[in-house]
Amino acid sequence: MMQISSRFTIAVHIFTCIETFKDQYKMTSDFLASSINVNPVIVRKLLGQLKEAGLIEVRRGSGGASLARPADEITLLDIYRAVECVGHGELFHFHENPNQQCPVGRNIHSSLDSRLDKIQSAMENEMQNITIAEIIDDTKAKIAEGN
Amino acid sequence: MMQISSRFTIAVHIFTCIETFKDQYKMTSDFLASSINVNPVIVRKLLGQLKEAGLIEVRRGSGGASLARPADEITLLDIYRAVECVGHGELFHFHENPNQQCPVGRNIHSSLDSRLDKIQSAMENEMQNITIAEIIDDTKAKIAEGN
DNA sequence: ATAGTTGTAACAAACAGAGTTACAACAAAA
């Protein structure tokens, strides 16, 4: 039943809000939380991670968040890594202690690791090819159409 | 910290054992469990899922498991799906209730879904291109080299 | 019958995700 944490889609939602509403409203954690429909503290934790990754700027005290660089220079991979949806950058959890006395047990790791890396890379390459600008533009277009 | 369950790598380990040792030993859940170094019940549950997916055959009573079709016709995607590492076939967990009153909240899903599908497909395509025959051959080669 | 095995239920422990309250630190405006 394992899935990549909703922190990832929430983070994308945050970016989309910031760019869509930046000229109208101050992008506080309360505003974002109400659009996403989660607790403001969840948003503040994510803002902290996105800020630490250098993707956004957050103004303490006065409040509000904004992008640290143009939306077409921020990819889904940047966000994915920033919010640490996967531990140690390893997508697959390898069983820890295969029996080293068994010929298969002591070789399975080196036989499998390179393939798991390839799978993970395929996924991350695809993420790197998608910028949040695309998603923001898409959303703005839908809003302009009256949706 | 989220990672794909070790059930997946354990399942690959199972296949590798079965094909490597099939002429020497009976592949019981106890044998497999000792190579993997987990409880035999874990193995039996996985064997049940792999059997239900039509990938292996398990002999009740007399004991032992074997492949249901040639190793080069079983892909990592087959195994991945069989052991249900991801819920509902959805890799990403979308936040459930974005605010429908917010223009971004009510459009984010349709803007993001197609991209998430592309990412998941990239990963699954890569999995489909890797057969367990590759991993088994690799492991056998390492054993033959004295590892 | 017996012995060895699978299938499965029932449970416990450890951990992670998600949500909540509370409050100190901070910055701008009154």
Add this chain to the structure above:
DNA sequence: TTTTGTTGTAACTCTGTTTGTTACAACTAT
């Protein structure tokens, strides 16, 4: 300088999943 609104963060609960464990009925071949 006080007030107000906000961020940053600690501490906690709740819930669900993974993983591990014991126990035993169902089954098959010897």
